[in-house]
Amino acid sequence: MKILIGLVLVTSVWGQDRVSTSVAVKDIHGVVEKPFDASGKKAAMVFFITDDCPISNRYAREIHKICDAYAGSAKCTLDYIDADLTPAKVEKHMLDYGHGNYPAVIDGKQVLVKAAGATVTPEVAVIAPDGSLAYRGRIDNMWASWGQSRREATEFDLRNALDAVIAGKPVALPRTKAVGCYITPAELLGQGK
Amino acid sequence: MRAILTFLAALVASAQAQTVTYSQDIAPILYANCSACHRPGQVAPFSLLSYNDALTHGKTIAATVQSRYMPPWKPEPGWVPFRDERRLTDAQIALIQKWVDQGMPQGDPSTAPAPPSFADDWQLGTPDLILEMPEGFNIPPDGPDIYRNFAIPTGVTDDKWVRAIELRPSARPVVHHALFYSDTGGAALALDGQDGQPGFPGLGTVFTAQTDPFNALTGGLGGWVPGTTPEFLPPGIAMALPANSALLIQMHFHPNGMPQTEKSRIGIYFGPKPDRDLTQLQAPAFFGIRANIDIPAGDADYKVRGSFTLPVDVDAVSVGAHAHYLGKSAKLTATLPTGEVKILLWIKQWDFSWQDQYIFKDLLFLPKGTRLDGEYTYDNSAGNLRNPFYPPKEVKWGENSTDEMGSLILNVLAHQQSDLGALRVATVAYLLSSVPQVGNKPLFVSSGVVDGASTQPGTVTPGKIVVLYGERVGPANLTSAQVGSDGRVASNLGGTQVLFDGNPAPLLYTSSGQIGVIVPYEVDGHLGTQVQVKTASGASDPVGLPVAQNAPSIFSADYSGSGQGAVLNQDGTINSFKNPAAKGSVVSIFATGEGQTLPGGIDGKLSTAGNLPIPAAPVSVTINGEKADVLYAGASAGQVAGVLQVNARIPADTPFGDIPVVVQVGGAQSQPGITVAVQ
Numbered sequence: 001m002k003i004l005i006g007l008v009l010v011t012s013v014w015g016q017d018r019v020s021t022s023v024a025v026k027d028i029h030g031v032v033e034k035p036f037d038a039s040g041k042k043a044a045m046v047f048f049i050t051d052d053c054p055i056s057n058r059y060a061r062e063i064h065k066i067c068d069a070y071a072g073s074a075k076c077t078l079d080y081i082d083a084d085l086t087p088a089k090v091e092k093h094m095l096d097y098g099h100g101n102y103p104a105v106i107d108g109k110q111v112l113v114k115a116a117g118a119t120v121t122p123e124v125a126v127i128a129p130d131g132s133l134a135y136r137g138r139i140d141n142m143w144a145s146w147g148q149s150r151r152e153a154t155e156f157d158l159r160n161a162l163d164a165v166i167a168g169k170p171v172a173l174p175r176t177k178a179v180g181c182y183i184t185p186a187e188l189l190g191q192g193k
Numbered sequence: 194m195r196a197i198l199t200f201l202a203a204l205v206a207s208a209q210a211q212t213v214t215y216s217q218d219i220a221p222i223l224y225a226n227c228s229a230c231h232r233p234g235q236v237a238p239f240s241l242l243s244y245n246d247a248l249t250h251g252k253t254i255a256a257t258v259q260s261r262y263m264p265p266w267k268p269e270p271g272w273v274p275f276r277d278e279r280r281l282t283d284a285q286i287a288l289i290q291k292w293v294d295q296g297m298p299q300g301d302p303s304t305a306p307a308p309p310s311f312a313d314d315w316q317l318g319t320p321d322l323i324l325e326m327p328e329g330f331n332i333p334p335d336g337p338d339i340y341r342n343f344a345i346p347t348g349v350t351d352d353k354w355v356r357a358i359e360l361r362p363s364a365r366p367v368v369h370h371a372l373f374y375s376d377t378g379g380a381a382l383a384l385d386g387q388d389g390q391p392g393f394p395g396l397g398t399v400f401t402a403q404t405d406p407f408n409a410l411t412g413g414l415g416g417w418v419p420g421t422t423p424e425f426l427p428p429g430i431a432m433a434l435p436a437n438s439a440l441l442i443q444m445h446f447h448p449n450g451m452p453q454t455e456k457s458r459i460g461i462y463f464g465p466k467p468d469r470d471l472t473q474l475q476a477p478a479f480f481g482i483r484a485n486i487d488i489p490a491g492d493a494d495y496k497v498r499g500s501f502t503l504p505v506d507v508d509a510v511s512v513g514a515h516a517h518y519l520g521k522s523a524k525l526t527a528t529l530p531t532g533e534v535k536i537l538l539w540i541k542q543w544d545f546s547w548q549d550q551y552i553f554k555d556l557l558f559l560p561k562g563t564r565l566d567g568e569y570t571y572d573n574s575a576g577n578l579r580n581p582f583y584p585p586k587e588v589k590w591g592e593n594s595t596d597e598m599g600s601l602i603l604n605v606l607a608h609q610q611s612d613l614g615a616l617r618v619a620t621v622a623y624l625l626s627s628v629p630q631v632g633n634k635p636l637f638v639s640s641g642v643v644d645g646a647s648t649q650p651g652t653v654t655p656g657k658i659v660v661l662y663g664e665r666v667g668p669a670n671l672t673s674a675q676v677g678s679d680g681r682v683a684s685n686l687g688g689t690q691v692l693f694d695g696n697p698a699p700l701l702y703t704s705s706g707q708i709g710v711i712v713p714y715e716v717d718g719h720l721g722t723q724v725q726v727k728t729a730s731g732a733s734d735p736v737g738l739p740v741a742q743n744a745p746s747i748f749s750a751d752y753s754g755s756g757q758g759a760v761l762n763q764d765g766t767i768n769s770f771k772n773p774a775a776k777g778s779v780v781s782i783f784a785t786g787e788g789q790t791l792p793g794g795i796d797g798k799l800s801t802a803g804n805l806p807i808p809a810a811p812v813s814v815t816i817n818g819e820k821a822d823v824l825y826a827g828a829s830a831g832q833v834a835g836v837l838q839v840n841a842r843i844p845a846d847t848p849f850g851d852i853p854v855v856v857q858v859g860g861a862q863s864q865p866g867i868t869v870a871v872q
Contacts, residue, residue, distance in 0.1 A: 005791065018446070052238050052239035053239075054238040054449060055239065056239065057449055057450035057451070058448070058449065058450045059450075060334075060450050061334060061335055061450070070793075082249065084249075096451045097334070097450045098334060098450075098451075099449050144578055145260070145262075146257055146262045146263075147262050147544070147546065148578055149578065150338055150578045150579075151578075151579070151580075151581065151583070152583075154583075171425070181250065181253045182250075182251075182252035182253045182256065184248060184249055184250070184251055184252065184297075186294055187252075188248065188297055189248060189249070191248065191296075191298065191299055192296070
């Protein structure tokens with residue numbers, strides 16, 4: 001019991017400020033990916049999303065735009081957090097909602113979720129090449145809470161963070177509160193199966 | 194170590210004794226209140242029909258029901274009951290939270306109720322007339338909400354009477370609500386398709402529809418909101434669809450990230466000509482067209498009021514509200530000739546996304562002479578996320594979505610059909626009259642009168658301390674209470690008077706935006722009260738408030754209305770978590786709203802030792818839910834009439850910490866959330 005508690009503490013501390021860039025997962029096509037590894041670019045972005053959260057779905061095209069805009073300097077991975085999804089469902093979702101053709105992972109055991117400390121969808125983590133978690137939180141301030149969205153975002157936290165990391169500068173707001181649908185921890189999802 | 198393990202085991206055991214499970218406790222709540230929308234092919238983005246569904250979304254469910262974002266039901270509860278209320282009780286919300294806190298156990302699946310089943314086809318059986326949009330309308334995946342109007346010829350060649358309309362959208366995930374009207378003059382039909390797409394744009398449909406005098410008088414054909422089972426109007430009531438009309442539908446779309454095409458089918462159910470015709474009343478008239486809606490940029494609390502007095506007896510069938518993006522709160526109050534004040538609809542956080550017509554559970558009789566007051570407030574500040582303009586701009590009345598309008602809508606039957614003519618003539622006369630400009634006169638709305646202790650608007654009681662928020666209600670500088678030689682707090686302060694049914698109220702302080710008032714004891718026995726503020730610039734319109742015999746509320750230490758109560762320990766020091774009261778000791782709790790006293794309350798009188806009136810109704814106290822001995826309940830020596838002091842002994846087995854305390858006077862309890870610190 002004591003050892004387990006110790007491990008949990010260590011990994012949670014580990015997850016808060018740094019991630020291991022060598023974490024490897026298979027994407028929906030069976031290709032091995034290392035989402036936290038910038039792979040020669042200046043940053044790695046992981047978007048924590050799902051297929052049935054209305055806020056996550058509304059951000060699909062914006063995520064696509066950001067990945068396209070920063071394609072030269074940052075790597076993009078889409079992390080679908082729902083274990084019930086299949087590669088076929090994810091492909092259809094990406095097409096229907098305009099997510100763009102970026103590597104997608106079904107993170108059923110929530111390995112990436114826990115490592116980055118994501119708690120809602122949509123949420124994004126920006127990892128610097130040295131594995132430090134430069135930014136985690138919302139994409140922009142469009143949503144104040146459920147049902148309360150602005151007509152247009154006025155603060156673009158993810159883009160600001162990316163610009164800073166790419167320029168080698170500190171991120172002004174490294175953590176923000178993401179508004180969306182809570183991710184049920186994987187260990188609770190095992191019940192009833 | 195053993196002590197710790199025993200303690201932990203006891204904790205675990207007690208938690209298990211109260212385990213909340215999906216099968217027994219949560220499934221019934223979700224199936225009854227959520228599944229109608231949260232099922233495949235409906236507007237909600239995920240289903241709630243199984244344990245796995247609830248488990249995946251558990252924390253989101255708990256959070257959205259806690260904030261009452263879900264289920265969507267905007268009217269404040271506890272006034273006139275509506276049909277099909279879609280609202281969870283506080284106990285159900287707490288249960289869901291407890292379930293999530295406990296890790297969302299399933300329980301025994303064999304004890305779970307079966308998930309509800311819904312008819313796939315027309316819910317009310319085969320319609321008498323089925324219409325379909327001739328062409329699909331494309332909704333983009335992103336962007337702001339879209340209001341679009343569609344006119345569909347009905348082919349109906351004689352007058353029909355509609356008992357129900359069911360909408361079957363093809364793009365259910367994005368259709369948020371629809372309103373139906375009859376287009377008798379063809380104006381809407383002419384506009385349809387003019388911009389190259391099916392239908393025509395704008396929130397102004399109601400304007401187009403309502404310029405058709407027929408719709409203006411009868412109020413149209415109801416509406417559709419996802420998740421509600423369409424129902425027939427009560428027997429004997431039907432909406433008019435005149436011969437040769439088109440059906441006009443205003444639909445509200447909420448993009449969901451995926452492009453959609455909407456090609457609705459509409460089922461209309463006819464009935465016999467009803468004995469009585471429906472008439473639509475609005476206060477202010479015609480969506481506020483003459484109610485001086487001209488909202489300055491940055492004004493976060495712009496107030497609009499309109500009043501209409503019933504010329505005949507009516508039975509009210511349903512109520513609704515309409516405004517655009519700046520609408521903040523909506524309230525319809527009725528003052529009956531007896532003085533009784535009824536709140537017919539109260540929406541504290543108006544949301545244009547959830548526009549509904551609320552059908553009263555039973556027909557509501559309102560006698561001739563009843564005054565209907567419709568009140569709207571608007572937020573045209575940058576703080577309103579939905580403001581179409583950033584930075585904010587002046588917004589005036591108009592039919593574009595970026596203009597504003599507002600009214601409270603009441604659909605009624607004349608109690609006697611023979612009175613229909615008189616009712617409609619009065620409605621038209623009201624429509625043609627302007628709401629007088631307020632000018633420099635004081636202005637406030639009924640929701641602006643709040644309980645001085647709980648900070649909540651609602652009922653008043655004789656002697657209750659309240660705060661009245663408004664505009665131009667007092668002098669520019671804050672002026673404090675004055676006590677006369679008769680030992681009474683003055684009711685004329687800084688040039689301001691606040692009258693309750695003509696009785697001037699003692700004033701604790703006045704300023705231009707806020708007045709502290711003690712409700713006069715003269716309202717005792719009244720069923721409602723009319724409140725007016727008088728200053729040198731004039732008198733406000735009378736504002737109706739319901740009156741209760743008892744409505745206690747405990748003062749809070751930080752004036753927020755909840756949290757640490759205004760409580761003194763037995764030694765006279767102020768109770769706080771740093772200075773808690775001992776178990777078994779006596780604390781003094783300060784409250785207001787106890788109602789009439791014995792001897793009868795004297796407005797503004799400072800009590801003196803030996804002359805301490807006590808509440809006429811019995812007083813009891815619970816601390817941590819347990820009955821506490823009350824050693825004294827009555828006036829506080831030296832304090833003004835309306836302040837209630839309750840001395841209660843903290844039960845010996847009260848745990849330590851911030852402990853809930855409730856004061857009950859008569860049948861009414863003080864507000865939840867007040868605590869006393871116990872050591």
